Amino acid sequence: MSLDLTRCPDCDAPAEVEWRAVMESTDGPVEHARLRCLHGHWYLLPVASLADRAYLER
Template identity: 50%
Template sequence: MSGRDETTLELTQCPECDALAEVVARFTLGSTDGPIEHARVTCILKHGFVMPAERLVPEHLAKEPSSRPQIRVRRRRE
């Protein structure tokens, strides 16, 4: 594991929208090449992913919350 305690907030960048995201869990999954560390990530726009931990953007490179992407709203055609 990463050596962090349960009260440490680990931040990264959302792979879908580049918004600030939190690593909510880390765990290991087996593969044919051996165990691979994975992370469960949830961004501030509620996107959720399970991905290899090696693909996480380091916290110091993640964008600040003020650079959050604009949200597009679709309106239904009537």
């Protein structure tokens, strides 16, 4: 199992994607991810917003 890494939206430190889930919205299903960074910040946000915060290129 490999780590899914990105950058923290707050402090730009490396952050791990802890889990992903598809949530319903009025515009249809949207994939979300929960992030936790090295400094303890955490976020639940749409995966589409992670594209510009890639930490490791795939």
